[in-house]
Amino acid sequence: ETPALGSSSWCGSRVAYVADEHRAKKKKRNLGEYDFVEDFGEKLPFSRPCVYQCDLETGVIDRVVEDAGQPALSRHGRLAVVRLGPRSRFDGRKLGLTYCFNRASSVEVDGERVECDEPLARSPRWDDDGTLAYLKGDFETHDGPVDVVAGAATAKGFYGVAVLPEDCWRYKKKAVVFDALDGADPGIVLVDETGVRSLVKKATLLAAAPGVLLAHRRQAPDDPGVVSLATEDAVIDLPLGPTARPTVPLPALRTDAVGPRAFVVSAPNAERLVLVPHGGPHSCSRATYAAPVAFLASRGYACLLVNYRGSIGFGDETELLGRVAEIDVDDCVAATTAALEALPHLDRRRVAVCGGSHGGFLTAHLIARHPDLFKVASMRNPVVNLLSMLATTDIPDWVAVEAGLQTTKTSHALTDADLLTLRDRSPLATVAAVTAPSLIAIGLKDKRVPPSQGLEFYHALTAPKRLLAYPDDDHAIDSPKSAADYWLATLDWFDTHLAAINDHDAPPQLRNPNN
Numbered sequence: 038e039t040p041a042l043g044s045s046s047w048c049g050s051r052v053a054y055v056a057d058e059h060r061a062k063k064k065k066r067n068l069g070e071y072d073f074v075e076d077f078g079e080k081l082p083f084s085r086p087c088v089y090q091c092d093l094e095t096g097v098i099d100r101v102v103e104d105a106g107q108p109a110l111s112r113h114g115r116l117a118v119v120r121l122g123p124r125s126r127f128d129g130r131k132l133g134l135t136y137c138f139n140r141a142s143s144v145e146v147d148g149e150r151v152e153c154d155e156p157l158a159r160s161p162r163w164d165d166d167g168t169l170a171y172l173k174g175d176f177e178t179h180d181g182p183v184d185v186v187a188g189a190a191t192a193k194g195f196y197g198v199a200v201l202p203e204d205c206w207r208y209k210k211k212a213v214v215f216d217a218l219d220g221a222d223p224g225i226v227l228v229d230e231t232g233v234r235s236l237v238k239k240a241t242l243l244a245a246a247p248g249v250l251l252a253h254r255r256q257a258p259d260d261p262g263v264v265s266l267a268t269e270d271a272v273i274d275l276p277l278g279p280t281a282r283p284t285v286p287l288p289a290l291r292t293d294a295v296g297p298r299a300f301v302v303s304a305p306n307a308e309r310l311v312l313v314p315h316g317g318p319h320s321c322s323r324a325t326y327a328a329p330v331a332f333l334a335s336r337g338y339a340c341l342l343v344n345y346r347g348s349i350g351f352g353d354e355t356e357l358l359g360r361v362a363e364i365d366v367d368d369c370v371a372a373t374t375a376a377l378e379a380l381p382h383l384d385r386r387r388v389a390v391c392g393g394s395h396g397g398f399l400t401a402h403l404i405a406r407h408p409d410l411f412k413v414a415s416m417r418n419p420v421v422n423l424l425s426m427l428a429t430t431d432i433p434d435w436v437a438v439e440a441g442l443q444t445t446k447t448s449h450a451l452t453d454a455d456l457l458t459l460r461d462r463s464p465l466a467t468v469a470a471v472t473a474p475s476l477i478a479i480g481l482k483d484k485r486v487p488p489s490q491g492l493e494f495y496h497a498l499t500a501p502k503r504l505l506a507y508p509d510d511d512h513a514i515d516s517p518k519s520a521a522d523y524w525l526a527t528l529d530w531f532d533t534h535l536a537a538i539n540d541h542d543a544p545p546q547l548r549n550p551n552n
Contacts (some may be wrong), residue, residue, distance in 0.1 A: 040199040041134035042079075042086050042347030043119075043488050050093045053108035053116055054103070058085035078431025079512050080132025080487040088118050100345030102145065107200075109161045111321065111489060115169065117161035117169060133431030133485060137179045138199060144171050155184070160199075162213070164188075164206035170213050172198060174286040176320040176436050178347075178354050185228050187213045192228040196350040202495040208245040216242045218350035220297070225267075230285040237267050241325070241376045257326040259304045259334050268527045295379055296440040298351065299469065302330055303380075309387045310380075311536055312341045312373050312411070316394030318365060318439070318541075319347060319354045329524050333391075336528055339383055345399075359441020362462040366402050367550040373410065374547045385440040385544035386412070392416070392528060393417035394486055394512065401464030401494060409545040414533040415476040415527040418486045421468075423459040431484045465493060474501035474534040478523050480510035503530065 044289025052486060060074075074084045088102040107119040122141030142535045144151040144158045146169065151158065155173040159534055162170045174183040187199070188211065197218035203346045205213040210507060212229035214236065225237040237252050244251040251266055256262035266273045293301045301310075311333060315322045322342035344350070345368035357365060377385050390411045391449035392400040397419025404414045420426055427436045436442075442455050451459075460466055474500055479491040488506070495504045508521040514523055 039314055045064045046108045046110040048110035052091045053493055054089055055086055055106045056089055057083045058087050067529045072231050075131050077131050080135045109163055110162045111163035112165055112169050113167050117144060119159045120145055122550055132432050139179050149297045154248055160201045164207050178499055180319045180349050181277045181354055187228050192233045196397055204240055204245045210377045214245055220350050221344055233501040238317050247416055258327045258330040261326045273409045293362045295372055295376045298344040300374050301339050301341050304334055306353055307337055307339040308384045310341055310376060311389040311391055312369060314343055314369050314396040314399040316396045318357060318395040321348050321350045332524055341376050343369055343371060358438060369399055370407060371549045371551045374549050377547060386538055386542050389413045389531045391415040405467040405470045412473055415530055417478045418483050418512055419491055420481055420486050421490050422465045423463045429487045461462060468497045470502050471498060476503050476530045478505040480514045481506055481513060483512045485512040
């Protein structure tokens, strides 16, 4: 199951599901056996996703819709699907769908397109009466605001909503519930014909039943929070017992706000700061539990999470387009400066930075441009060379849009000015200035940021360096064994190289590039 293609829908004796189109095997062994088959990139080895229906009583399977996914069967036997649109191609090739919610698509019901005034429509959900809800929107960035259509009601401008919950209609008749972002904070909201209503603040929705919500509440990056039952009149925390408590005692952690879009998670006695910029870049450091942040904080680090301009949830995601490597870098430096000034117990001589994907892009830029401030780095699948990235990633349109190129159609139409823009915005252009010891991790099955990106930076570095290559991981490097190895290696890398800094070195002069 993925947000891009969905999984299956079951009603009575019928099951609708998504599978790749069957390709007949070549009769002659040496003719076409090794032909390249294009797919939809990161985590989606589908060359042509199709929706199939199976009648469980007869065993008959029919292919219903080609180039489609997210099937939803109603109680009345109607089938809604999402058909992929033409904006899923660039340069003649298929574009990655995972994490990319800007791909043109439409909702169809029994073969008829649902009228929609936006180029993006997804996540159909039926209520028991046969009323349809879905999401719609129009944005260039890979995530952005969506409108929620619930029958005759439409509510606009929600962030962080990848899909509607399958049980979104169950809480109340003629109303849908889901969680969305308000800045960095999630919250559960209700949409019906009367408008939008907040139900539970700072919570995510786990399940819905008539009149009752199961919510994950009171989270912080260092605190898993609680599971609660919420009704119109009360919120009741559920006693989950001792299994919910950590088996290893952790020091008391705290969250300090550093301006409206950044916060520090740390133990009270933390002395070393680590900046943790998120990827995307049109994503968000949410004020919810994050195991890596809690881990680093428990080991004595103050973790600074920054929602730089372009992060979703704040309404300015397009401000970053054409300005990557500028305002996102400046915002990270400004937040780091603010944190060090607001928390004087932190050692200005021992600041680390750690990020993945676009967060790795920022990490590489920060250690090159601000070597006096950032003394050690760790990065996962970092973007370092936009020129080579354009030709090898599953989302070349990302490179074009974020770099502000005039062409978003083809890499063959790049002008000399475009080539210079891509070079100048790439961390590889300033790698010679890096002095910080750098740990780089790559997933060898990554189709989003190909492992060659991290290799390019590793080979160009003259500073102390270490490369971790995970053979079975893709972009996220999130398999349990690999994730544990990476974060333990990061902790050891930071501890070792920050301890080697001389206590008598002069601390860096702090400056805010946004002033």
